Amino acid sequence: MVARMPHSCPRKRRTGRPRSVETDRAILDAARAALVDLGWGRFTMGDVAARAGVAKTTLYRRWAHKNELVVDAVAVLFDELELPDRGSLQADIEGVVLQFGRLLERPETKAALMAVVAESTTDAALRERIRTAIVDRQMRLVVLGRERAQERGELPPDPPDHDGARAAAETVGLIFDVIAGTVVHRTLVSAEPVDTVWARRLATILLEGLAGLD
Amino acid sequence: MVARMPHSCPRKRRTGRPRSVETDRAILDAARAALVDLGWGRFTMGDVAARAGVAKTTLYRRWAHKNELVVDAVAVLFDELELPDRGSLQADIEGVVLQFGRLLERPETKAALMAVVAESTTDAALRERIRTAIVDRQMRLVVLGRERAQERGELPPDPPDHDGARAAAETVGLIFDVIAGTVVHRTLVSAEPVDTVWARRLATILLEGLAGLD
Amino acid sequence: MVARMPHSCPRKRRTGRPRSVETDRAILDAARAALVDLGWGRFTMGDVAARAGVAKTTLYRRWAHKNELVVDAVAVLFDELELPDRGSLQADIEGVVLQFGRLLERPETKAALMAVVAESTTDAALRERIRTAIVDRQMRLVVLGRERAQERGELPPDPPDHDGARAAAETVGLIFDVIAGTVVHRTLVSAEPVDTVWARRLATILLEGLAGLD
Amino acid sequence: MVARMPHSCPRKRRTGRPRSVETDRAILDAARAALVDLGWGRFTMGDVAARAGVAKTTLYRRWAHKNELVVDAVAVLFDELELPDRGSLQADIEGVVLQFGRLLERPETKAALMAVVAESTTDAALRERIRTAIVDRQMRLVVLGRERAQERGELPPDPPDHDGARAAAETVGLIFDVIAGTVVHRTLVSAEPVDTVWARRLATILLEGLAGLD
DNA sequence: TCGTAACCGAGACGGTACGTCTCGTCTTGGA
DNA sequence: TCCAAGACGAGACGTACCGTCTCGGTTACGA
Structure with a gap:
């Protein structure tokens, strides 16, 4: 597993495709929208992924748990x-x-x-x-x-x-x-x-x- | 569905087997114990039922959601x-x-x-x-x-x-x-x-x- | 428990309230009606009881299982x-x-x-x-x-x-x-x-x- | 809901993880074994899943009802x-x-x-x-x-x-x-x-x- | 320029809890 | 003793999400 924080270690990895910053933004925006629409109780990682037009995997590459995503959002x-x-x-x-x-x-x-x-x-x-x-x-x-x-x-x-x-x-x-x-x-x-x-x-x-x- | 509150309407039903007050107590005690052991996040209706020696149905007959049970507990x-x-x-x-x-x-x-x-x-x-x-x-x-x-x-x-x-x-x-x-x-x-x-x-x-x- | 067949032993019990023959008929009629409406798969003892205007207990006093009731019906x-x-x-x-x-x-x-x-x-x-x-x-x-x-x-x-x-x-x-x-x-x-x-x-x-x- | 038939449309989806053929086999084998051991009446989706070493979800992804699974088995x-x-x-x-x-x-x-x-x-x-x-x-x-x-x-x-x-x-x-x-x-x-x-x-x-x- | 490493989408997967349903039994009060 | 009503223990149901995995494929760097 790789670092599970957005852009946490600026000088660590250099090879490979870098993570999309737009994707980060889209996810956080989607998460806030989902919170507004559904509240915490029905807030779903799958739903956020769908709103952001992104795969669930992409979320979990950045945040280990949904509560951490919500904190950041x-x-x-x-x-x-x-x-x-x-x-x-x-x-x-x-x-x-x-x-x-x-x-x-x-x-x-x-x-x-x-x-x-x-x-x-x-x-x-x-x-x-x-x-x-x-x-x-x-x-x-x-x-x-x-x-x-x-x-x-x-x-x-x-x-x-x-x-x-x-x-x-x-x-x-x-x-x-x-x-x-x-x-x-x-x-x-x-x-x-x-x-x-x-x-x-x-x-x-x-x-x-x-x-x-x- | 019948009244989903313990003993809510004192003068409503007279027929049928009445709800057991001991069961009420056992459930609430079990719910508190479960909160202590597991916290809210891993708190489970099934677990509470098992602790109380009671069927899940019996819980849902009294409380529609686990948050209501927890409030009462x-x-x-x-x-x-x-x-x-x-x-x-x-x-x-x-x-x-x-x-x-x-x-x-x-x-x-x-x-x-x-x-x-x-x-x-x-x-x-x-x-x-x-x-x-x-x-x-x-x-x-x-x-x-x-x-x-x-x-x-x-x-x-x-x-x-x-x-x-x-x-x-x-x-x-x-x-x-x-x-x-x-x-x-x-x-x-x-x-x-x-x-x-x-x-x-x-x-x-x-x-x-x-x-x-x- | 008493005999679980309708009127099986004609000379057994004499005391207490006798079973209603109308009830028998009502249950069997209700069972057939339930079969017509629901088929076997969704056929329910509770539903039959409700249709017959009878308590579930009354069914189980006469038939041990729903398949036996259906056979008789x-x-x-x-x-x-x-x-x-x-x-x-x-x-x-x-x-x-x-x-x-x-x-x-x-x-x-x-x-x-x-x-x-x-x-x-x-x-x-x-x-x-x-x-x-x-x-x-x-x-x-x-x-x-x-x-x-x-x-x-x-x-x-x-x-x-x-x-x-x-x-x-x-x-x-x-x-x-x-x-x-x-x-x-x-x-x-x-x-x-x-x-x-x-x-x-x-x-x-x-x-x-x-x-x-x- | 997605196609609830094993390998129904050979030329449909190309993306995503493909369904495991081994899993298909394991489920059908388990279903037959369950039928032998339990008969139809006590045949359970959960039991089949456990026998196959598979989650219940995996069964329901392929067969909408247990009768369809049994037919295929x-x-x-x-x-x-x-x-x-x-x-x-x-x-x-x-x-x-x-x-x-x-x-x-x-x-x-x-x-x-x-x-x-x-x-x-x-x-x-x-x-x-x-x-x-x-x-x-x-x-x-x-x-x-x-x-x-x-x-x-x-x-x-x-x-x-x-x-x-x-x-x-x-x-x-x-x-x-x-x-x-x-x-x-x-x-x-x-x-x-x-x-x-x-x-x-x-x-x-x-x-x-x-x-x-x- | 090409390889490689990490990215990405889609979706299957094991797991777990949900809340509902039905079964067949038990417990009331009343007839 | 029978009955209607309905609580009860048990346990399967089918669904929803979790967080992981496995695909096929893409994108950027560096050798």
Whole structure:
């Protein structure tokens, strides 16, 4: 078997016919379309192959399991995440919340995200893939907003010593869990929209809460 | 097809052999055991039937799909949720967080919860079943903690008019999304434990944040 | 368990509620109707019970297996077999052939007969039941026709000794196999009708053939 | 669905992995073995698959129903039918009768033949398959014996005109129904063996009967 | 320019679970 | 004791997907 990741090792193989990049794109597009049409439950590798005009073999040459394909298919949506500087920490938090909300309200994300997270509870490799492909892309925004707030003086700078760094990392993790978790819960469990009013209330809670944290 | 819910209509059928309550229990117990051993992904109706010493038919007579069976099997765990009065809102919130955390760290819950939530995105009936069987049981604790705080005077009483009631409901919903969502994210995505220190920090954020919400 | 044959032991049980004779009739009628509608392949005990307005239990109280029920249901049709004296052996043979043909062209017979014969290859009890309920009723006609021909002097009388009787029995068996077998094959395998022209030709062959048998 | 017949269209598909001929053979062998061991009633697709070391899917890819599989499995036995020239029509008829008898006394044939004939009463496609796979192979022997007898001058040649040909075909059909039907009835219903004495008597009846036919 | 290595489509394959069906038995309550 | 209703254990059914394999054939590099 050859490397089962798209273009993973750029300097490995040189001979033979190279994999088609168009095919990669077609498959990921087909996968997202299939998620929209069928949801995760009836999502089928065979169906994706048919949509992409490709053989099943071609899929399995690139992804070992359908959950990995879905992670990659959804991951590109999280590349779009960006955080324009809105001038204040409050506004930036609202921005992050709205960005997350918008992404989770897309049918392909909604259908797939919790499914792969569920499978990741018994599959460490999948969990790692989700982290690098999706979670880290979200976390970036939280880290970025925090750095901006520190530059603006809205938050104190990170202490330089080891313990301080660890405490800062834990705080970032907590904030991230609050933002991402709350938005996910709102969207998938409560099944209600993430609008600007709601985003403002959540941002307010977080901001005030962080101020009182210590 | 006959009613596919255990004991759904108490006054409907009177003739024929009644369904065995022991069988119900055996199936739900077997389902939880199967979740622990296999996780959601390899969870099988046939396996549950075998564990329960029961025919597959008997399962399908009661539950149309395996996700509904799993919801009911997991739901009884959420019956155990209770909130002893710890004397302060801060302590009560910590209590709720810890209760949720303890429940989500159980292997049967961890494996199943996100899976059924994922399927519920394309299945309204399942979503409703999850709400009544699981979500409402969690929400109860949040409502209870809030009422206690209002009795203690830590929180203002609900305004009696219609708009006030709606606003209160929305606030409860927000708090619930924050608590449940954050705990779920911590447990399943960040894959880290919910301990007392973390619970205290989350409770602090919430308490301070709510104070500033106005 | 009680006797599993309809009214088999006339002097056995006296206590308790007696079995309804109407029910017997309703079941056999329903069974024939089911055979007509569904054929043997989709014939179901549950369906027969529903048609008869009767519980499945009631069927199984009378017949141990569905093939036995079907034998009895079809058997009553063979009670109708009779052979009016047409004045000559040739005419009587034609009559037998036509009677058999008419019976085998009925949809309930066509669907069921070969099916139960097929099952009888691995079930001696069923084979016996078929013999007494169906085969003997057919054989009667052949025996009757032969006796009439002997009375008319068209056939020599049976020799009184033991060997002669056995030879006569074997000849009757052969004739019966020819008539019944040929009609069945014509009807079910060749799938063509048994009309008077065909019956005359078969009767002629038999008559001439028997004359030359010695 | 794809063609559900083994190698049905020799010039159709060229792409994709071709079906394994070994697998075909293994399945048919397994089917015959299963018939011998279990009879038709307990014959199972799953069991055949297991015996053949093959997945159930592989069976259903080739045969839509178990009765079609059984027809094909049994059909190859009828390929062995052959009629050595025994020098006279009487001897040749005896030969045909004995051949049929020998085949029908094999356990796989006995168990299966009537079962599929029974199902063919409500399934035209199956009836056609039986005709080409089994009936025609038997009929061949009757036609062959007749041609030999005509060459020997024991029977008059077929008249060349249309009506004569039709009459000849009908006569062949009648003879075939008599031979095959009588042997089947002897074997399956009367459940007695087809030995040389019995064969001689049946052949005599036929020969004399045909002579007197017109 | 030619070989070779990897690509690609189509589809057969072993395996496994699905959800349904029917069988024949058992368990109610009522007649 | 019989009956209608229907739950029950057992197990085959035919389908759907999984992920692998085997074909015939194509495409790009490098020797």
